[in-house]
Amino acid sequence: xxxxxSLVTLGVADFARSVAFYRDGLGWxxxxxxxxxxxxxxxxxxxxxxLFGRDALAEDAGVDAAGEGFRGVAxxxxxxxxxxxxxxxxxxxxxxxxxxxxxEPVFWGGYRGYFADPEGxxxxxxxxxxxxxx
Numbered sequence: 471x472x473x474x475x476s477l478v479t480l481g482v483a484d485f486a487r488s489v490a491f492y493r494d495g496l497g498w499x500x501x502x503x504x505x506x507x508x509x510x511x512x513x514x515x516x517x518x519x520x521l522f523g524r525d526a527l528a529e530d531a532g533v534d535a536a537g538e539g540f541r542g543v544a545x546x547x548x549x550x551x552x553x554x555x556x557x558x559x560x561x562x563x564x565x566x567x568x569x570x571x572x573x574e575p576v577f578w579g580g581y582r583g584y585f586a587d588p589e590g591x592x593x594x595x596x597x598x599x600x601x602x603x604x
Contacts, residue, residue, distance in 0.1 A: 477510075478545065479520035481527035481535070482589045485509075488521050491588050495565025544584070544592040548603035552581035558595045559583045567593075 482488040489509045492498045501510035501518065509521040528535035549558055555573040562585040563569050570592065573583035582596035 475517060477518045477520055479508075479522050479527065480589070480591055481524035482521055482591075483524050484589070485521060485523050487588050491566050492519075492521070495567075496562065541591070544594050546594045546596060546603075548596050548598060548601075550597065550604050552597050555581050555583055555595050555597050559585055562587075562593070562595075 480488070485507075489500075492509070492511060493500055498511040498513075498519075501512055504510050507523065507526065511519045513519045522530075525535045547558060549555055552573060552575075559569060559573055566588055567585040568590075570584040570586050571582075573581055573595070576582050576596075579600065580596055580598045582594055585593050585595070587593065
């Protein structure tokens with residue numbers, strides 16, 4: 471199988487609050503394919519980010535929606551410098567996110583911090599001087 475990531479969809483408990491956070495708080499533009507049940511945002515060249523009600527997404531996949539705590543996944547937003555990490559974390563907090571870990575140097579030579587969106591889903595904000603993922 472060819473490696474490819476086209477869409478990341480988060481199952482969220484409060485769909486309206488999550489849409490407002492990403493659209494109004496972070497300033498992401500809703501894609502025209504969005505509707506009252508699912509929201510799509512273009513986040514890169516040919517990559518989409520989606521929000522879908524948690525129960526509806528679980529039903530769509532045929533799995534149980536129950537479960538709390540650490541979900542075993544973090545999304546990442548890479549930027550061009552440590553200062554941009556700190557600025558991005560601050561922007562997310564102003565938009566309603568919770569700061570989980572302030573920006574700090576990492577053992578592998580980069581710089582990163584974490585915030586949680588209103589649903590508690592983790593986002594890593596990182597500067598990796600060895601890979602241009604910006």
